[in-house]
Amino acid sequence: MEHVPGHPDYSVTKDGRVWSHIGKGRWLKPAMGGHGVGHPGVSLRGGGKRKTRKIHQLVLETYVGSRPDGMGCRHLDGDPMNNNLDNLCWGTQSENMQDTIQHGTSSAKLVIGDIGVIVHLYSTGLFSQTKLAEMYNVCQSTINNILLRKTWRCVWAVT
Secondary structure, eight states: EEEEETEEEEEEEHHHHHHHEEOOOOOOOOOOOGGGGGEEEEEEEEEEEEEEEEHHHHHHHHHOOSSTOOEEETTTSSSSTOGGGEEEEEHHHHHHHHHHHHOOOOOOOHHHHHHHHHHHHHHHHSSSSSHHHHHSSSSSHHHHHHHHHHHHHHHHHTT
């Protein structure tokens, strides 16, 4: 068990359990993100504030080092609940997306061909962002980000 960098009142084990040294000390109970999905996190206190941190990030920061620019946490077995050090590494977004495809855990609902159709339908003025979101079973913000060219940059690079 090692102290979490930047959070001297907390330690984390190589298998992702987080210990609070505050008071008598105790193991923190991980909580899930909104709607009980995502990656487990814990609430850490410091500087008079509470901050929720994802456990996989704490493990990597503690045992491997700070997150390199442009990198995120990869779960090598595809299980976001498995926060063992030997299952985690820093990687690019592309590597992370390849992992989700390899493990069959991808939540992508759109494919490249959908993007041009979405842009065309919206440009006709007959379809609102909300209607397109319903048609493609995505959030309206996803459609908005496509139209603002904030996402699916690979499609925009060739158009």
